[in-house]
Amino acid sequence: MWRRRTGGARRSPEAAQAEPAEPVQPAEPPALTIDALGRKCPIPIIMLAERINQVATGGVVAVLADDPAAFTDVPAWCRLKSHEHVGSYELPQGGWSIHVRRNY
């Protein structure tokens, strides 16, 4: 909707679609993929919290989600839980693959 965004803590899902600042493809394949497509927040976050320990420390979990809230909430969860938000990559069918690195 908006032509230009400047400054600030983060970008909106639309801004991310309009002008991707992150690489379109992840650099590292995920060790685990959680399919939360069609699920509303907080379910994708709950699935992530339940299963992140299934990968080794340093491993990457991909959360597939199409609830717009997940685009904001997965990175916010990472910040609160001291894990790393690696990036959010658009899926061809809509939604994102949101990659999280287990830090501990």
Add this chain to the structure above:
Amino acid sequence: MAYLDAASTEPLHPAARDALLAAIDAGWADPARLYGTARRAQMLLERARAEVAELIGARPDEVSFTSSGTQAVHLGVLGTLAGRRRAGTRLVAGAVEHSSVLHAGALHERSGGEVEIVGVSRTGRVDAGAFAEAVARPGTALACLQTANHEVGTLQPVEEAARACREAGVPLLVDAAQSAGRLPVPGGWSVLTASAHKWGGPAGVGVLAVRKGVRWRSPLPEDERERRRVPGFENVPAIVAAAAALRARTEEAEAEGRRLSALVDRIRAEVPRLVPDVEVVGDPVLRLPHVVTFSCLYVEGEALLTELDKAGFAVSSGSSCTASTLRPSHVLEAMGVLTHGNVRVSLPRGVSEDDIDRFLAVLPDIVRRIRSSLGVH
């Protein structure tokens, strides 16, 4: 029921109620006519205008009354853009402005204008440097900044923004909807908007003040009302009540603000202590005296609101499941904070300390029950 949703609407102030009842009898006639009852309505209207003008730091002839705060913003944004067409078509606004600002911006964009949105920090405060750079870009017709955010309470850098706008020769619209009557109105605005029901006046009264010398052209068909700024018959009794409420509220603001702010501090400190996995959002210091917002991990906002309602608490939420759009609040999104499990507590005038004690007593168990229903323990 404990009403903790003052940021949506403040209950009618007793002074407004008295003024409204009196003005319904004395101020019903058409203030544009010339007979006795009409002159009386006009006198009441002009007295209310003078009073509001004094309280917001304006001249009476700069102040118009609208039918809502939203209408004041729409007219303020679109009218200033229309008046400044020759200067350019760029509109600059903060990312967490009220939807009325963003919707007016979207309309402007659909009509060929340009909109630049300036981002905010994690606490929801507009980046003053980025705002100054944005208004200095050529072709900027108008900049908009709220005094304080309606969802998280964070105060905005209005003085810095006003300085930048003055240097760039760009008018600044300040949306004071959340702070009018609670905090002093900052100077430096070119256009000021506010909403009476947020300060304890009746619904249906907004304030649009346009500084003398600021170019403004009505985006609507004009008539003779409100200095040709707002078409339609004025609601004189409600305007009189709005002025009375603003006067009363402003006089109480310092003492009541201090009391509410201490209660907010308490909620800010106690909620994360009593409830695990909670993020209190918004600036802890640079904030409105009466608003506190937090998000609970692994909780649906709608379930939380429903349970709090059952327990006797009226609060609001920016979570997507509580919004008709199914999109989380653009404010929380722009801040990059948790959007689910979100609760905004906003304290009305005179709220009792007992209500806050009770709120803090019931909240932990409600959150625990909702989490456990989702399998989170």
